[in-house]
Amino acid sequence: MPLKDFFKRQSPEYVELDFQNEERKDAKLTIQVEKLSSFADADRIQEKVRSGRILLVKIRELREKDIAELKRAVARVRKTCLAVDGDIAGIGEDWLLVTPKTAKINRGAE
Numbered sequence: 001m002p003l004k005d006f007f008k009r010q011s012p013e014y015v016e017l018d019f020q021n022e023e024r025k026d027a028k029l030t031i032q033v034e035k036l037s038s039f040a041d042a043d044r045i046q047e048k049v050r051s052g053r054i055l056l057v058k059i060r061e062l063r064e065k066d067i068a069e070l071k072r073a074v075a076r077v078r079k080t081c082l083a084v085d086g087d088i089a090g091i092g093e094d095w096l097l098v099t100p101k102t103a104k105i106n107r108g109a110e
Helices: 003-009 022-026 041-050 060-065 067-083
Strands: 031-035 054-058 087-091 095-099
Touching: 031 041, 041 054, 041 067, 041 095, 060 067, 067 087, 067 095
Parallel strands: 031 054
Antiparallel strands: 054 095, 087 095
C-alpha cells in the first residue's frame, strides 16, 4: 500500500465544533422592586439580598409613618449587605438600592 493511500484513509483526530453560548446571549440582569412599609419587611429584603437579587426598595411609606422604625430597618438591611459583601445606597429620599456581592454601586461622578 502506497504511503499516500494510507493518509487518505486516516480520519481526523479532532472535530471542530461550533460553540455558541446561547444562555448568556439571552441572559438579562433583573432588578426587583420592593416596598419597605414596616420593620418586618426588612426580613424579606434580607433574604432576597442573600439569594443574590438586586433590589430597588421604596421607603417613602415607612419614612412618613415612623422615621425611627425606618432607621432600624435600614440598619438591619445594611448589616446584611456588609455580611454578604454587598452594597447599599440611598437614591433621593424615597428609594434604596441594595445589591449582593455580584454588583457594586458606583458613587463617583464620571
